[in-house]
Amino acid sequence: MNEKKYPFVSNPRDSRFLTLRSLQTFHGRSRTGLYIIEGIRHVSRALEHAAPESIFLDPSVLSNRFGKRLAHRLHKDGVPGIRLSHQLYRDLTLASEPQGIGAVLRQNWTPLNALAPERNTLWIAAESVESPGNLGTIIRTAEAAGATGLFALGPDCDPYDPATIRATMGSLFSQKLIKCSPRDFSDWARSHKVAIVASSPAGLMDYKALRYRFPAALVIGSEKLGLSEQLLECADFVIRIPMKRGCDSINVAVATGVLLFEMASQRRGAHLNE
């Protein structure tokens, strides 16, 4: 296997390993503009969109034929990389069963001023999602429902967190990602006639009762605090999911899925029984 030519690192103080490890932290990611992914599915889906900066392997684990071929191809394409000892590789991944191939990628943020929403597009804007796993599940759901991208409006909302990426199951790469303030987001939406739909238990409108117009952005708040006053005030519609008496909430990713698929179904006009 050609990728055996990659240098082998087993010293935990090796600077190449330390650089990889720093990307697990928000600080390390924002300083470098990079992030890491792990696993065959993630690496191969990432490749559909961009070449990685570098890769890292655990040859003792990389037994899957598809994974080996992937490593081989990346080596042939001249992508730099290292082989890590099993222990060091384990330190870089949250997976219970690491797959022996990971990659470093450049973060890909779309600048707000380069963003013109096409007709009928659907967006997510997350003000603050406390659980990285929930944010990742939301991104996975957004892709499946045909959303175009995610606005990360608050500092807690980092799509490049390793736990978020893991939960996206490879969906991150297909979504446009935009980082901006709530104010810039609402200005953008106004100027491009994007309907802002906010979800809140305080909403007066059953989410089923609204005929959504597009383009639209669904705005979601944090698990504990919900949406800020600022975002509620700039919303064109505030909707709620009716729940059984006594229930005050469902999981934020489930709620987002319920709303997104309702919006997506109205948009594709597949609502056959209307």
Add this chain to the structure above:
Amino acid sequence: MNEKKYPFVSNPRDSRFLTLRSLQTFHGRSRTGLYIIEGIRHVSRALEHAAPESIFLDPSVLSNRFGKRLAHRLHKDGVPGIRLSHQLYRDLTLASEPQGIGAVLRQNWTPLNALAPERNTLWIAAESVESPGNLGTIIRTAEAAGATGLFALGPDCDPYDPATIRATMGSLFSQKLIKCSPRDFSDWARSHKVAIVASSPAGLMDYKALRYRFPAALVIGSEKLGLSEQLLECADFVIRIPMKRGCDSINVAVATGVLLFEMASQRRGAHLNE
């Protein structure tokens, strides 16, 4: 505080502690028919349904006034209990911020032959959900959507797993729980005219196109394997959630939420724009 009269345990080999710890395992739970919960919300919601067998406290953490009052009330009601050292208490909970009060409860399974579905009821049947967190999120969603109960059809499907209970956010107690084989479940559904609605990527029918009839049971399969042939064959309807080309799946709890709220909304006739 009267609950100071509860004996204090700090020895990790104390049999009272070992009994509590054994309830973290499937074996320990099935041998005793008991399970444990932790946190003020869980304990207070459990109390609405049944008195606990016993409680355990970490006085060094139980600072919240509502939690203290809860412990006081349980002590006054004659519920047995122990106080644990901080270290031992931590061993019993998955919470990142334990709240200092937990309880041992008796599992509450409804026998299949005692179960007659009322008009318009909605049920969940889970064949096998690999992630306990997903199962808990499904139970939380089921309660909010107004479902009556959960059929646990496979050995992997244990609503009393601590990680499941944690994700239910206290919703477990309001749901009827039934443990039976897929065969017994489908016989029960037939004989009580409960429509079996199976969710599968292989379903030929868009979930939005179906007018659901009630009572109904939504059957969901495992994250990786989906539903077994046996359950697909006994379904009255096999539906799917249409996804963007190239996407094969969403999180099982999100999918369940999308389907349950569609069913719930049809049932309550709040589908105002039809």
